Amino acid sequence: MAILYWLDLFGISVFAITGALVAREKQLDLFGVVVIGLVTAVGGGTLRDMMLGNTPVFWVRDPNYVVVAVLAALCTVVVVRYYELPQTALLVADAFGLALFTLLATEKVWQQGLSPLIAVMMGVISSVAGGIVRDLLSDRIPLILRSELYATASLAGATVFVLLAPINISLAAPLTLLTTLLLRLGAIRWHWTLPIFAMREKSS
Amino acid sequence: MAILYWLDLFGISVFAITGALVAREKQLDLFGVVVIGLVTAVGGGTLRDMMLGNTPVFWVRDPNYVVVAVLAALCTVVVVRYYELPQTALLVADAFGLALFTLLATEKVWQQGLSPLIAVMMGVISSVAGGIVRDLLSDRIPLILRSELYATASLAGATVFVLLAPINISLAAPLTLLTTLLLRLGAIRWHWTLPIFAMREKSS
Amino acid sequence: MAILYWLDLFGISVFAITGALVAREKQLDLFGVVVIGLVTAVGGGTLRDMMLGNTPVFWVRDPNYVVVAVLAALCTVVVVRYYELPQTALLVADAFGLALFTLLATEKVWQQGLSPLIAVMMGVISSVAGGIVRDLLSDRIPLILRSELYATASLAGATVFVLLAPINISLAAPLTLLTTLLLRLGAIRWHWTLPIFAMREKSS
Numbered sequence: 001m002a003i004l005y006w007l008d009l010f011g012i013s014v015f016a017i018t019g020a021l022v023a024r025e026k027q028l029d030l031f032g033v034v035v036i037g038l039v040t041a042v043g044g045g046t047l048r049d050m051m052l053g054n055t056p057v058f059w060v061r062d063p064n065y066v067v068v069a070v071l072a073a074l075c076t077v078v079v080v081r082y083y084e085l086p087q088t089a090l091l092v093a094d095a096f097g098l099a100l101f102t103l104l105a106t107e108k109v110w111q112q113g114l115s116p117l118i119a120v121m122m123g124v125i126s127s128v129a130g131g132i133v134r135d136l137l138s139d140r141i142p143l144i145l146r147s148e149l150y151a152t153a154s155l156a157g158a159t160v161f162v163l164l165a166p167i168n169i170s171l172a173a174p175l176t177l178l179t180t181l182l183l184r185l186g187a188i189r190w191h192w193t194l195p196i197f198a199m200r201e202k203s204s
Numbered sequence: 205m206a207i208l209y210w211l212d213l214f215g216i217s218v219f220a221i222t223g224a225l226v227a228r229e230k231q232l233d234l235f236g237v238v239v240i241g242l243v244t245a246v247g248g249g250t251l252r253d254m255m256l257g258n259t260p261v262f263w264v265r266d267p268n269y270v271v272v273a274v275l276a277a278l279c280t281v282v283v284v285r286y287y288e289l290p291q292t293a294l295l296v297a298d299a300f301g302l303a304l305f306t307l308l309a310t311e312k313v314w315q316q317g318l319s320p321l322i323a324v325m326m327g328v329i330s331s332v333a334g335g336i337v338r339d340l341l342s343d344r345i346p347l348i349l350r351s352e353l354y355a356t357a358s359l360a361g362a363t364v365f366v367l368l369a370p371i372n373i374s375l376a377a378p379l380t381l382l383t384t385l386l387l388r389l390g391a392i393r394w395h396w397t398l399p400i401f402a403m404r405e406k407s408s
Numbered sequence: 409m410a411i412l413y414w415l416d417l418f419g420i421s422v423f424a425i426t427g428a429l430v431a432r433e434k435q436l437d438l439f440g441v442v443v444i445g446l447v448t449a450v451g452g453g454t455l456r457d458m459m460l461g462n463t464p465v466f467w468v469r470d471p472n473y474v475v476v477a478v479l480a481a482l483c484t485v486v487v488v489r490y491y492e493l494p495q496t497a498l499l500v501a502d503a504f505g506l507a508l509f510t511l512l513a514t515e516k517v518w519q520q521g522l523s524p525l526i527a528v529m530m531g532v533i534s535s536v537a538g539g540i541v542r543d544l545l546s547d548r549i550p551l552i553l554r555s556e557l558y559a560t561a562s563l564a565g566a567t568v569f570v571l572l573a574p575i576n577i578s579l580a581a582p583l584t585l586l587t588t589l590l591l592r593l594g595a596i597r598w599h600w601t602l603p604i605f606a607m608r609e610k611s612s
Contacts, residue, residue, distance in 0.1 A: 053259025055461025194233035257463025
């Protein structure tokens with residue numbers, strides 16, 4: 001559907017913006033900002049496509065994804081010179097991106113007839129791996145591995161999809177989006193976290 | 205052979221456990237522990253399959269690998285709450301995992317008719333790349349690149365395989381296992397290392 | 409052409425040498441030096457081939473690339489024991505490697521009939537990704553993302569290629585080399601940089 005394509009491009013832009021903002025913190029140059037923005041936006045889907053053998057990867061087949069990500073990163077550079085983006089708006093947009101990528105990737109892999117477990121894993125990988133590579137390139141421990149629910153929200157959404165899709169596909173899509181979105185927004189608002197796997201010595 | 209499949213799953217479990225234990229040191233949450241365990245267990249084979257074009261990668265074709273790795277990581281979380289795993293048992297188990305992965309990957313690539321050099325490289329990559337990605341995600345310099353013989357033990361084992369396999373395949377398999385295992389266990393016991401490539405200024 | 413193949417191997421050697429020298433700074437052992445040299449030399453092309461689905465990747469199809477990279481890294485270890493390589497000679501050789509890889513990769517992808525944008529991206533990725541992975545494995549923030557023009561020189565060269573190639577292919581190749589080389593050498597000599605994407609608070 002055309003609507004899904006536009007939502008996908010929206011998710012790409014949001015992730016490119018978050019990447020550009022991380023690059024700003026690290027004081028990278030213009031090229032670095034574009035690279036980090038691009039990697040954040042397309043990294044997860046690229047890894048998924050390489051693992052599944054869906055090659056050339058999606059943005060080689062449709063360079064619009066690259067164009068949109070680069071433009072979003074460049075616009076970010078210009079805009080934040082004059083106007084500080086409100087932190088909340090960004091986190092909410094990022095939550096939408098997460099929910100969209102989770103739905104789109106899980107659905108795509110599930111349509112290929114792969115097992116539900118693999119569809120869930122690919123949904124999570126597509127939506128979080130870009131952020132992990134962004135953090136690696138920026139030399140910080142991947143936030144995703146120890147912050148509020150993030151990947152877990154994607155995991156929950158993808159699980160909802162593979163459970164509901166065989167029963168009612170038109171219900172599965174919106175509920176996947178809702179599950180991921182609400183879990184992530186709730187986590188931002190109330191600082192939900194998973195239990196830390198502490199060392200025995202430290203917890204006693 | 206069925207026995208090889210079970211050995212492979214055993215290697216997967218061992219690496220997932222070592223990954224989970226590294227994640228514990230870094231105080232990651234439950235999800236982070238599972239991710240690091242999974243990446244350590246299947247990362248090397250995933251990279252190998254992507255490089256060879258054996259896609260979808262092995263765990264997409266047989267999700268049992270994912271199930272076993274996730275269960276092993278989760279069990280680790282539960283068990284270490286009550287019982288500290290003895291360091292030695294772990295290192296020995298990890299040495300077995302290293303030897304198994306080296307044998308299984310070298311043999312698989314060699315059977316595909318690729319050159320001995322490539323078979324050796326793929327054997328080493330399959331058995332050590334997971335640990336490298338684990339260390340990158342945990343933000344520490346990959347231990348493999350500067351500890352006791354580890355990748356070198358795998359390299360020696362894989363070399364034994366490609367030298368012996370054309371002559372006597374049924375001898376090549378056990379000797380590959382033995383070479384890797386003994387070199388690694390000896391390195392743990394007597395702290396064998398390769399010469400450090402020091403700077404001239406410092407060595408003079 | 410045979411000449412292109414030899415130039416390609418020359419680029420591989422140069423990058424393997426720079427990788428080995430970074431590994432020396434980090435005091436890695438012999439195996440670590442060879443791994444870092446190899447990754448620097450073939451990492452970019454490997455990622456490109458995996459993304460495009462040109463698998464098995466180039467060095468699996470032609471192991472000469474591996475042999476040359478390993479030999480170059482080992483020779484570096486031996487040579488620098490007795491003789492300190494002049495920093496300038498190395499930077500100039502690296503600039504040649506960058507220009508060669510940019511030309512060879514952009515041309516190869518363009519010949520496959522992919523869009524100019526993708527050809528440029530693959531040209532840049534092939535020539536810089538190896539260095540990024542080298543820096544990640546050595547636990548330093550990728551230099552490429554915040555030093556003098558480096559990836560930007562590759563980007564400019566690749567862009568020259570896709571603009572000129574449809575008009576005059578025999579002119580496109582040397583001008584691509586020249587553009588990348590002169591930009592990079594100029595950047596080394598006069599410390600050309602791109603503007604830093606500073607935070608608004610800091611720039612005011």
